[in-house]
Amino acid sequence: MTKGERLFVKVTRESLPRVKDKYPFLYLERGRLEIDDSSVKWIDADANVVPIPVATINCLLLGPGTSVTHEAIKVATAANCSVSWVGEDSLLFYAAGFLPTSDTRNLKRQMALASDDDKALEVARAMYTRRFPDADLKGMTLPAMMGMEGNRVRALYQQKAEHYGVGWKGRQFTPGKFEFSDLTNQILTATNAALYGILCSTVHAMGYSPHIGFIHSGSPLPFVYDLADLYKEPLCIDLAFFLSREMAGRYDKHKVSDEFRKRVINMKLLDQASNDINELMGVSRARRARQ
CATH class of the missing domain: 1.20.120.920 (CRISPR-associated endonuclease Cas1, C-terminal domain)
Incomplete structure (x- = not known):
């Protein structure tokens, strides 16, 4: 791969599933969310690596002990997957990331x-x-x-x-x-x-x-x-x-x-x-x- 070449395929509005067609949410805790080649991956506390299909998920709920890279947030929001920070097992709702929309x-x-x-x-x-x-x-x-x-x-x-x-x-x-x-x-x-x-x-x-x-x-x-x-x-x-x-x-x-x-x-x-x-x-x- 030449210098400056991106790994990621541009996500378009037409290529994304509609909100109602997505899986509602995925709760994650005690691990790290980052990028692996062209996809988001989750690395848990036992070093297990799990691919996360963010384009088909409506919301990622990040619980205690989670960390996330800047690039992972960029890819998730580009796929219209919201990211929310919550307490253990979603006991408390702390904050939510804003998704860019095509118009107002x-x-x-x-x-x-x-x-x-x-x-x-x-x-x-x-x-x-x-x-x-x-x-x-x-x-x-x-x-x-x-x-x-x-x-x-x-x-x-x-x-x-x-x-x-x-x-x-x-x-x-x-x-x-x-x-x-x-x-x-x-x-x-x-x-x-x-x-x-x-x-x-x-x-x-x-x-x-x-x-x-x-x-x-x-x-x-x-x-x-x-x-x-x-x-x-x-x-x-x-x-x-x-x-x-x-x-x-x-x-x-x-x-x-x-x-x-x-x-x-x-x-x-x-x-x-x-x-x-x-x-x-x-x-x-x-x-x-x-x-």
């Missing part, structure tokens, strides 16, 4: 909706309609709908606790002190963080911003939190109470990760989230087909 059409659309109070309220109302399909939300204010949602979630927690025969004293989480929570809260914290990572990567990959929300505010990723509430019931809440019964009081990180991943794949979260985001943002069906 979607971001402009999102900003236009969020900056217009009436339009922003309509987007929020559309999100709540999915959780209250039989309620008449027309004319309701955002605080009123948030109050309804709070009551719904508290009732849902109690319903799931009774259904699975699990004790429940309420949602509790102390940052940095994961082990102080009871088993159900530990699972909720872990699965919520993993869900945030996946949705953050999806939002970035589609050219939207996680920082411009319609319900949540004053937090780092309000749009991600808005979206996560659409999927938490089957992916996080039901799973937490189900696994609390199955694990009989002892947290099993491998079982939590495996069961969460199965549910993400079975419900086709990436496909669902992609369609939901575009619909909420008012992207036409014709344009969606070209994305």
